[in-house]
Amino acid sequence: MLPPVNRLRHRDEFAAAVRRGRRAGRPLLVVHYRRSAGDAGRSAADATDPYVTPGGAPPPRAGFVVSKAVGPAVVRNRVKRRLRHLVRDRLAALPDGSLVVVRALPPAADADFADLAADLDAALGRLLGRSAQPGAKP
Numbered sequence: 001m002l003p004p005v006n007r008l009r010h011r012d013e014f015a016a017a018v019r020r021g022r023r024a025g026r027p028l029l030v031v032h033y034r035r036s037a038g039d040a041g042r043s044a045a046d047a048t049d050p051y052v053t054p055g056g057a058p059p060p061r062a063g064f065v066v067s068k069a070v071g072p073a074v075v076r077n078r079v080k081r082r083l084r085h086l087v088r089d090r091l092a093a094l095p096d097g098s099l100v101v102v103r104a105l106p107p108a109a110d111a112d113f114a115d116l117a118a119d120l121d122a123a124l125g126r127l128l129g130r131s132a133q134p135g136a137k138p
Contacts, residue, residue, distance in 0.1 A: 002084045006091055008063030008099065017063070017099035024126040026119035028108040029083075033127040036097025060094035062087045065103040075109045082113055086120050093128070100124075 008014055021034030036057060064083050066076045083102050094100065108116065 057096035
């Protein structure tokens with residue numbers, strides 16, 4: 001499970017990552033990434049969010065989008081669980097205040113855990129400016 005402090009909860013946070021961030025596409029998923037813009041980039045939702053401290057940088061946050069095109073509810077939930085687990089293990093590599101939205105594509109429904117991990121590592125590596133090495137955490 002992804003810790004509550006690291007979850008995207010508000011629509012404007014998702015929109016900030018998707019619309020104003022960078023994107024890396026892979027065959028199974030698309031990762032949207034927005035680096036922290038400081039206090040100027042904070043939204044109105046941050047003022048009411050109990051996990052954002054007024055003086056410090058907010059922790060990295062992640063959200064997931066798995067549409068009905070991926071499959072029925074059982075399949076969508078399985079894909080979300082796998083992605084949450086994968087992102088949780090990679091949170092330490094993300095800078096403070098960063099927003100990450102992982103959007104699953106329809107082929108993710110039939111992908112195994114290792115394939116999802118490889119695509120996520122490659123996308124994050126590209127967005128963070130690191131070379132994606134097989135089996136290496138970003």
